[in-house]
Amino acid sequence: MTSLSYAGISELAEAVNGQRLHNSALDEFRVVKLDRRQFLKLTGVVGGGLMLASVAPRAHAQDSATFQPNGYLKIDSDGIQIFAKNPEIGQGVKTSLPMIVAEELDASWSDVQVLQAPIDTGTYGYQFAGGSMSIPTNYATLRNAGATARSLLIRAAANKWNVDKATLATQNSHVVDSASGRKLSYVELAGDAASLPMPSDGEVALKDPKQFRLLGTRLTGVDNEAIVKGEPLFGIDQSLPGLKYAVYQKCPAIGGTVSSANLADVKKMPGIVDAFVLEGNGNASELLPGVAIVANSTWEAMQAKKALRVEWDESDASKDNWEQASNEADRLRLENGQQQVVNQGDVDAALESSAGSASGFYKYHFVSHAPLEPQNCTASFKDGALVLWAPTQTPPQAIGSAARIVGVAPNKVTLNQMRCGGGFGRRLYNDFVCEAAAIAKHVGVPIKLQWTREDDIAYDLFRAGGFHQMDGSVDADGKITGWRDRFITFTADGNRPVTGGSLDASVFPNGLVPNMRVEQTSLKWTNRCAAWRAPGSNVFAFVVQSFLHELADAANRDHLEVLLEVLGEPRRLGRMHTGRASGVVKLAAEKAGWGRELPKGHGLGVAFYFSHQGYVAQVAEVGVGDPEGARQNRSGESVQQRKLYVHKITTATDVGPIVNLSGAENQVQGSVIDGLSTMMDLSVTFENGRVQETNFDRYRMLRMPSTPQVAVHFIDTGEFPPTGLGEPAFPPVAPAVCNAIFAASGHRVRTMPISEEGFYLA
């Protein structure tokens, strides 16, 4: 193999409307938003169909008393079961998606048992976790699924009692006849309901949201008890009779191939079952070349991996070097970019004739997803059929890729969806599934492939670093007149920027300032880059919301005032509604007490970002210590060390109506803490193609003592549908904190992680 082709799921996380996923890698699996009639055609089976029973690994045998009008719920003598369609990666959908079904079904939550739905795109459409899309793309479907069942249950009771169904109501998993006081439980009605034809279009009535009893309340996660008891839930917890344990060593510089390896020595080590070379399949997001070791235990496999000596052919391997890229960017920022992605008005004229101006060179490092559960997959290949137990965010894609790897049709692959110990976008890619499939096929016994933490970071698909030379101007009234962003990013193919590393016309403040130009230049890069929580937004917010503050300061004006002025009158601007934007900005400012007298050394900073259809504003209150003396940073520069106290981050979020208040609050708090952790000290650097920081000793995440208070406020005006919350609260953290640092100390931070500029958390 001479070149590295890389088919990622580049636009997955950004395809926010769920109409269609624009990417060849997903061709087989379109997300199609069905109207109700289509939905019923697809999922409705008259008489309570067998569809789920035929695919659910543990579905009970179908009998006449089983009511299963669609793939989302089943009612029989075992009670009410609701199936959670998408992978659970910590974003809470295993609870929130079934809540929507239960709401319209009018079931008591305590009567509901939630199960992970089988992976079956014929029944469910594309099943995945990404782009904060589970709620917006499934909300209508799930309401319909619950309401359809409810209407059939009502009809079953009406038939039984021989009354007009319009006189009946539902309550707490029962159909009630208030006239007579009679009631029947859904379980009692299941058999009758199963024999009814599907309701006609007009018959299924959705609730008025004012009648919601579950949605918007605080419910706890359906797996909570299993989690605190340590029950097997995650991919890594799987076990099978005769299971062997595998590890896989790839070239530390991506793209290298195996020349030779001391396989004979390795095979002699204790507990080793086999050791062999796998050729890659030419797709870097599927199977890279390497050496597989299969053992009787994880530990023996890991020990053998340490003793493995491989000679790599690195002629086509990555030579990526972060320092070189930084130096190159430092030179390129002075030149016009290769490409103009935005060009509004006459930015050059605006910059020349300004009353005030600001300039700055912003920079952010590469980071790793590092979900706490290292990649793993259990696979069994027998008689031409592959069974997988995979903690993946894109199970249908995992099936397609694994089928190619072992050379069977996709319908010969069964994937058991496992709870994921974190995702953040890492598990949108299924390289670990492909490796497990290839190893299982080779050895002919079931294996569990386990990546070490070092594998997980070194062979991540990274959030790309980037550089922005920012120049802007204000007029004599202090209004922004010019905004120029020279963006230097990375490209794998020499053409398209990497995922999460390209700007387009949706970038803030396009459309909100009169003269704006965004230029884009790409540096060649070999290591894999991919979607990372709030792709693009997670770095661009830092740059543009910090730079807006720089311009407000150049105009000697209050940042909040300028931000609200820039957002302007409530209107639609592309996908963004500026009124909703101003709404969260005002609420965050009010709740944080913007403008109040602050203790000495404290500062408030504000930032807003719109991403994944969500509007989030944050105000950070920080304190900055005095310079404590200079130390070298990662880049070898000598910088003053300063203590940073992040006292509180006040957030205001508008994602429409909240589905699960507990989960939503957790997502916001978690995103803020993730945002702070990432901006403070996270960085992966590359030398000779090799990642330098591969475990938590050098990739240092935020811990409890540094956790700030996080206040969470939501806005729901009742006019907009619900959207997702796995990502939108992440992007505003870094600019809010950096703007607060400036307010507290006069130091403008332009590098992430900000430890590069000497800041560390108290």
Next chain:
Amino acid sequence: MEQVPDVLGYHKTVVSKIAHDMSLNLKVNGATHSLPEIDPQTPLLWVLRDTLGLVGTKYGCGISQCGACTVLLDGKSTKSCIFPVASVGDSEVTTIEGLASPSGELNALQKAWVDLDVAQCGYCQSGQIMAAESLLRTNPNPEDEEIDSAMASNICRCGTYLRIRQAVKTAAKQNLSDDMGGE
């Protein structure tokens, strides 16, 4: 022989071979396991997970940095990923599976974790709970700073620290009021 069910209902058979001279006895959650021939340097983590099928204890880093593998050794929190099984000796190992009562009733920490809906992905949480358990056994009424420093060796990648802190406090309060009630 011991039957350990996994998520799919398969049963993993744990063979208790007492034959080779390197066999070890390991006390876990009140039961004594005779381990088959095993490399005495094997970290306790992998013995728990692969040999005994106690998979609640998690692997996160393998170098004592993340706390996902935290268990109690005679009540004291210990990183099982770097702790050789042979060094356990006569000590009592308690894992997350050993916290609930034999009838399955959750202890105060587990209950607080469930009620306050602490988990996001949940992967770190058994280690977090074990670290908190170790803290409360020595300091039943910790201050915030004491909680923070006791929990500082556990990473939550999802950022649930605020709820973890709250859950530790809630459980501590519950334990104290239970004790008072019992007098």
